[in-house]
Amino acid sequence: MGLTLTEKILRAHIVDGEAVKGKEIGIKIDQTLTQDATGTMAYLEFEAMGVPRVRTERSVAYIDHNTLQNGFENADDHRFIGSVAKKHGIYFSRPGNGICHQVHLERFGIPGKTLIGSDSHTPTGGGIGMIAIGAGGLDVAVAMGGGAYYITYPKIVKVNLTGKLSPWVAAKDVILEVLKRLSVKGGVGKVIEYCGEGVKTLSVPERATITNMGAELGATTSIFPSDEVTKQFLEAQGRGEVWSEQKADEDAVYDEEVNINLSELVPLAACPHSPDNVKSVAEIESEHGGKLKIDQVCIGSCTNSSLLDMMKVAHILKGKTVHPDVSLAIAPGSKQVLNMMADMGLLSIMIDAGARILESACGPCIGMGQSPNSKGISLRTFNRNFLGRSGTKDGQIYLVSPELAAISAVTGYLTDPRTIGEMPELILPEKFTVHDNMIVPPATEEEAGTVEILRGPNIKPYPETAPLEESIIAPVSLKVEDNITTDHIMPAGAKILPLRSNIPAISQHCFTVCDEKFPERAKTLGKSIIVGGSNYGQGSSREHAALAPLYLGIKAVLVKSFARIHRANLINAGILPLTFVNEQDYEEIHQGDMLELANIREKISSGETKFIVLNKTTGKEIPVLCELTGRTKEIILAGGLLDYTRETLK
Numbered sequence: 119m120g121l122t123l124t125e126k127i128l129r130a131h132i133v134d135g136e137a138v139k140g141k142e143i144g145i146k147i148d149q150t151l152t153q154d155a156t157g158t159m160a161y162l163e164f165e166a167m168g169v170p171r172v173r174t175e176r177s178v179a180y181i182d183h184n185t186l187q188n189g190f191e192n193a194d195d196h197r198f199i200g201s202v203a204k205k206h207g208i209y210f211s212r213p214g215n216g217i218c219h220q221v222h223l224e225r226f227g228i229p230g231k232t233l234i235g236s237d238s239h240t241p242t243g244g245g246i247g248m249i250a251i252g253a254g255g256l257d258v259a260v261a262m263g264g265g266a267y268y269i270t271y272p273k274i275v276k277v278n279l280t281g282k283l284s285p286w287v288a289a290k291d292v293i294l295e296v297l298k299r300l301s302v303k304g305g306v307g308k309v310i311e312y313c314g315e316g317v318k319t320l321s322v323p324e325r326a327t328i329t330n331m332g333a334e335l336g337a338t339t340s341i342f343p344s345d346e347v348t349k350q351f352l353e354a355q356g357r358g359e360v361w362s363e364q365k366a367d368e369d370a371v372y373d374e375e376v377n378i379n380l381s382e383l384v385p386l387a388a389c390p391h392s393p394d395n396v397k398s399v400a401e402i403e404s405e406h407g408g409k410l411k412i413d414q415v416c417i418g419s420c421t422n423s424s425l426l427d428m429m430k431v432a433h434i435l436k437g438k439t440v441h442p443d444v445s446l447a448i449a450p451g452s453k454q455v456l457n458m459m460a461d462m463g464l465l466s467i468m469i470d471a472g473a474r475i476l477e478s479a480c481g482p483c484i485g486m487g488q489s490p491n492s493k494g495i496s497l498r499t500f501n502r503n504f505l506g507r508s509g510t511k512d513g514q515i516y517l518v519s520p521e522l523a524a525i526s527a528v529t530g531y532l533t534d535p536r537t538i539g540e541m542p543e544l545i546l547p548e549k550f551t552v553h554d555n556m557i558v559p560p561a562t563e564e565e566a567g568t569v570e571i572l573r574g575p576n577i578k579p580y581p582e583t584a585p586l587e588e589s590i591i592a593p594v595s596l597k598v599e600d601n602i603t604t605d606h607i608m609p610a611g612a613k614i615l616p617l618r619s620n621i622p623a624i625s626q627h628c629f630t631v632c633d634e635k636f637p638e639r640a641k642t643l644g645k646s647i648i649v650g651g652s653n654y655g656q657g658s659s660r661e662h663a664a665l666a667p668l669y670l671g672i673k674a675v676l677v678k679s680f681a682r683i684h685r686a687n688l689i690n691a692g693i694l695p696l697t698f699v700n701e702q703d704y705e706e707i708h709q710g711d712m713l714e715l716a717n718i719r720e721k722i723s724s725g726e727t728k729f730i731v732l733n734k735t736t737g738k739e740i741p742v743l744c745e746l747t748g749r750t751k752e753i754i755l756a757g758g759l760l761d762y763t764r765e766t767l768k
């Protein structure tokens with residue numbers, strides 16, 4: 119029986135466990151990446167492991183999230199990461215060099231290799247045939263130390279692409295269509311593998327848009343084959359020698375199949391406040407009784423900031439002026455993109471049209487500036503439109519393609535780009551401008567000893583952990599609903615992001631989007647439990663969404679179901695991840711109820727996975743599951759991955 123591409127790469131990297139669907143496997147990680155908002159923690163954790171030099175083939179530390187530097191905190195963090203990188207064998211991509219995923223694709227990714235990154239959009243690398251997975255910072259730290267990365271051996275979904283995109287219909291519309299069909303939980307436990315005749319009609323940046331936003335499906339990752347198109351892209355980057363063909367066997371067997379005829383797709387938008395709330399322009403117009411007037415357009419983010427995207431945008435803006443009621447902001451994805459935009463004259467077209475050019479960084483995507491006006495309608499080429507993420511709580515964010523964004527910025531309302539007229543053939547240059555002068559190589563092993571680590575006062579150590587208690591008796595400090603994102607649990611934005619290296623300070627903002635009093639209440643209670651609905655913890659990989667609760671005394675989280683990375687982060691932090699056996703029991707627990715998990719340590723040690731939670735307030739017994747395998751069981755018993763790893767890596 120033939121193998122899928124995912125299985126081929128996974129099997130070539132398995133170091134622990136067996137290739138059996140649903141079972142846990144440990145894979146060898148060839149490359150890692152971090153960004154600054156999760157990076158300081160990851161490097162503190164790496165330091166705590168006591169490994170002198172990274173044991174991966176390539177590790178890169180990017181600075182792209184916290185570039186506002188509104189105070190000393192961000193700059194201190196950048197300096198800290200730069201010094202750790204230099205000492206421990208990690209390449210350092212300086213602020214201004216671009217968004218981690220865009221730069222990694224351009225300069226470091228290699229088909230057939232494994233990559234994990236402390237950012238949920240790491241699957242962008244799947245655009246060139248890598249198995250690239252988003253993970254918590256601690257998992258990345260372990261991989262840098264040479265440890266395996268553990269995932270559930272996934273189910274593999276074949277997305278069979280046929281046809282060819284019609285003019286002005288974009289790669290963004292492909293992934294929006296997939297999200298519409300599968301939903302934000304449709305990808306949990308699965309890898310999405312793109313196949314079929316339609317693949318060769320898509321360029322690498324288009325493929326990367328699709329794999330990037332596959333994160334919004336909750337998928338482990340997404341992957342395209344590595345073919346002639348990939349080869350050309352890598353050659354244009356001056357890296358042709360790293361190319362290899364990567365593809366599934368002809369007779370590969372998949373667990374599920376989705377068919378998409380690219381020729382039939384139309385321009386789409388994900389409406390507020392979820393990436394799977396996808397509708398066509400016509401549907402949105404009819405819901406709004408006609409045209410939808412807009413206030414802002416933002417173009418950029420790791421999903422849509424490639425040179426190709428910028429070429430399309432410049433073509434649409436050429437000779438035009440941004441509508442007087444609209445603010446247009448454009449953030450190119452990397453220094454390379456920005457440089458080439460300048461050389462090709464695209465930048466002056468955009469400036470002339472009235473666009474506000476931002477630096478090559480995440481920027482508005484993570485609420486670092488450009489928050490829309492009150493109730494403002496903002497069209498963004500980004501990947502997430504969760505409530506409040508833009509920095510304006512009642513902001514209405516629509517996720518769209520660069521084509522749709524650009525034409526709408528000119529007309530002043532949501533506009534179907536197919537009204538633009540004839541689409542020119544936009545061809546990527548044969549050679550990209552390569553100048554890696556903003557990537558600092560690490561010190562040699564001999565010099566590493568003399569490199570001093572530069573720590574600022576905002577950098578506080580990892581919170582204290584303790585081995586799992588015998589029994590847990592604790593009240594419910596918070597009850598929340600379905601689809602809670604890590605942006606609810608640990609909000610980001612310009613005010614909170616600078617505290618990413620300071621868990622005591624950032625904890626004061628934990629869950630404040632849902633309940634402003636939560637941090638205070640949890641601290642007063644000393645220890646407590648959170649209850650939630652399905653797909654709890656979707657979105658970002660930020661381990662802060664587990665570390666802040668750990669600091670606030672959360673001992674267990676009991677929900678209908680978890681998102682993959684967040685569940686792993688809870689285990690890494692030593693917090694028990696519990697799920698209801700019967701989802702309707704969610705109704706049997708209220709905020710303030712006292713819960714008991716009797717003899718939990720003994721039960722988990724002996725391998726039990728099903729327990730009773732006693733609601734001492736109502737007397738009701740509630741069956742729950744806590745499925746921990748050998749390794750995750752040991753991690754929970756030890757009080758978290760850091761304690762567990764310190765021993766095993768020695």
Ligand code: MIC
Nearest residue numbers: 155156237238239658659660
């Ligand atoms: C995001 O898009 O939410 C982020 C900010 O890039 C996060 C990482 C973080 O919270 O630092 C992610 O996607 O993992």
Ligand code: SF4
Nearest residue numbers: 239419420480483484
């Ligand atoms: Fe940055 Fe936004 Fe991409 Fe996250 S989704 S890495 S914040 S650009």
